[in-house]
Amino acid sequence: MKLANLSIAAILAASSFAIAQDAAPVDTDGDGMMSPEEVMAAFPDVNEDVFTAADTDGDGMLSMEEFAAAQEDGLIPAEEM
Structure with a gap:
């Protein structure tokens, strides 16, 4: 059981690292x-409505x-434009 939990933790850590790498060019500061300005600068097709839909906790920023x-x-393209 401990080995399974450790494996799951390793997988989650690796996927978080991959997410952070993908978002790094967008998170300019x-x-x-990621602020609306950062996201919309990287993805011109993303508008405020799309950003709001992506901001599931409603804090005005996107977490990784x-x-x-x-x-x-x-909602947001997988690659920067």
């Missing part, structure tokens, strides 16, 4: 969060997890 989920959901 390096604060770990929200950014990844928005890409998985097709």
Whole structure:
């Protein structure tokens, strides 16, 4: 059981690292969060309505997890434009 938990933790850590790498060019100020301005500058097709839909906690910023989920959901393109 401990080995299974350790494996799951390793997988989650690796996927978080991959998310952070994908979002790094968008997070231009390096604060770990993406503002509407940062996202819309990197993805011109993303508008405020799309950003708001991606901002699931409503704090006005996208976390790395929200950014990844928005890409998985097709709200934000998987690659920078």
